Amino acid sequence: MLEKINVQKVVDFWNESAQRNFETAEFLFKGEKYADCLFFCHLAIEKILKGLVVKETKT
Incomplete structure (x- = not known):
């Protein structure tokens, strides 16, 4: 099963x-x-x- 990502954590990482x-x-x-x-x-x-893409697409 796929785990839901924490979008803000990913954005912060980038x-x-x-x-x-x-x-x-x-x-x-x-x-x-x-x-x-x-x-x-x-x-x-x-x-x-990349951070902006994650933030806007939530993926």
Whole structure:
């Protein structure tokens, strides 16, 4: 049997993970590691969007 997911927990997971990735991007930017910074910015945006999808679709 499938277990019902806690939507807010999943949204929080994606948002917290995105925040950590953005903090890493800031660190890399300050170190002039721009290509790596861009990757972590992309990763953070992707995770924010995943959180929004979960929030809106409740799945």
